[in-house]
Amino acid sequence: MINYTDELRRHNLKATPQRLAISNALHSYGHINIDTLYEMMLKKFSSISLATIYKNINLMLENSYVQEVKIPQNKSVYELTKSYHSHLVCTECGVVEDIKLNMIPLLSEVTTSTTFEISKTDLVLSGLCKKCQ
């Protein structure tokens, strides 16, 4: 149970009990979608409103406290903002894992072949996790 009070404040977010709980849910789950997050939160706050989940996630996104990961043919998942990484998604069980990959060669390939100025890269690799193979 990490205390995210300071981390929330650093992102200009008031440290409410609900937000602290969301932070911990994101931390322990790693990647979580809105519905699952809502279910999780209901266990702790039996009367929490779904609107509170949406309002908080959206605000946290604006303040770069959390990040959205769009999953092919599935709902987006959210995670606490961390240093750049890519994602592995199991098409069978849905598990999402982080993976650090060196994107430099790829990005320099882009530089030589286009006039775009890239500032962000989103890479999602889909396949089967060990367990589902």
Next chain:
Amino acid sequence: MINYTDELRRHNLKATPQRLAISNALHSYGHINIDTLYEMMLKKFSSISLATIYKNINLMLENSYVQEVKIPQNKSVYELTKSYHSHLVCTECGVVEDIKLNMIPLLSEVTTSTTFEISKTDLVLSGLCKKCQ
């Protein structure tokens, strides 16, 4: 004005006028979201139903006739299925471009560092297009 009758049938889709028009809209736009596609189609079929757009795009997705591209902080766009490629997205004007990149080195990096068996990779590079820099 390409005739997509055969191409539709190859994917087990009846060649209706609406589907032929959707095919041409996708071809000429390259990448298009549901709303824009609906507006386009309304010009040709003044009484086309939005439900027809959804039903067709979903069926075309199931039959691999079209592909979805999830765009960070924006609506998904759709395109006629073509050989593997990545995407460049301009965060200013929203334009989406195709780019062929060699993913082999990256994928072999994945193989050595995880037990996942990758079958698909989705890469979206966001930044500024020439015009918007």
Next chain:
DNA sequence: CTTATAAAGGATAAAAATTATCCTTTATGT
């Protein structure tokens, strides 16, 4: 060229997802 029929289209209702509103409660700075 008919005809039969499963599938597709249009209109619209229903459901699901997301956002807005309103009033009460609370985190935080003074």
Next chain:
DNA sequence: ACATAAAGGATAATTTTTATCCTTTATAAG
């Protein structure tokens, strides 16, 4: 402790997507 802007809960409204129902049509068989 107090003042206040912001957040939470309840719920309405809006937006997005899917389902339903009936009519029309693409397609294959004869």
